[in-house]
Amino acid sequence: MESVALWFVVLVALGFDFVNGFHDAANSIATVVSTRVLSPRLAVMWAAFFNFAAFLVFGTAVASTIAKDVVVQDVLSIGVIFAGLTGAIVWNLITFFLALPSSSSHALIGGMAGAAVAKGGFDVLISSGVGKIAVFIVLAPLLGLLLGFSLMVLMMWASHKYQKVERLNRFFRRGQLLSAAAYSLGHGGNDAQKTMGVILALLIAQGEVGPNAEVPLWVVLAAHSAIALGTLSGGWRFVKTMGSKLTRLQPAGGMAAETAAAITLFFVSARGIPVSTTHTITGAIVGTGSANRISAVRWEMARRVVWAWILTIPGAALVSAVTYGIVSAF
């Protein structure tokens, strides 16, 4: 019976990963679609391929942080992990229908923490791990913004005397293919590892692997496949939000935003820090938009993103805690 429950929760975790790809597909492709570099269909295929290929580039440091550094391992059980995942999925669905670009990653971390706290109180949280994640919840979008702004200014400075605007645009449009690929690698690398971390935590909790075990290869492949499939079937609702409601992007801006977000994600993934890929690209888009002029950024929309940012962790934690209460009653 326990093994059926274990595999059921592994499937739920992979389902979360699929929804993550579905939910975040627009982040990967919004700029290439809104600048008409690729058709929506080709753009999702491009992003999904690099989401999957990310397992060849990144290690499993982020997965290890999620499995071992957020809550103490003693508190983890099938019920806690199931409740955490349920909270994250329900929160993602709520924000999807409200067309709010909230973070699947924050939902997952909030969900896991909420369910664990419901079981064992606040002492079960590991302050060093939670602190590292909390610091980069703030820093990742600001780093994306700073890099996006700086890259955009550099590109404008380097090309301002160039007269052949058409040729320049063609260069940036082609460059966007590379920057979108780099961003999708970063997205796959950071987000798929969060699911790997959840499954690793589950396997450790059930004694299937040792407490210091690395992520098994089948988990790595399954997580990357799930996020890539989710991206392939991705929702279009956010494309408008990210690609045009925050600021109207030109090919140069799209390339700068994706490159800035990719650099940020490569760095944090190498350091084993789970961050919100959504907020990282949002910061980068705002940065490139404000390089032109501050009024190019639609601040009302940016404000909605910030509200989603503030509400996600407590919202997902609350849903998870309630779910844990229901699960533990049975």
Next chain:
Amino acid sequence: MDRRAAFFAIAAVVCAAVSPATETEIRWIPIAMAVGYAVLSVLSFLDAWSRHHDHNN
């Protein structure tokens, strides 16, 4: 004050504020970001000021 300059100044303060909570090994990142944002804030302020000045002339 110019809105962009104000935004960058706030971002500089936020980065500086979270730097003590960052792991020692990577503390240079929020510090470098705070310096970067502070520089951008000054440059944005000067940019807005010079535009305003040109406009009035």
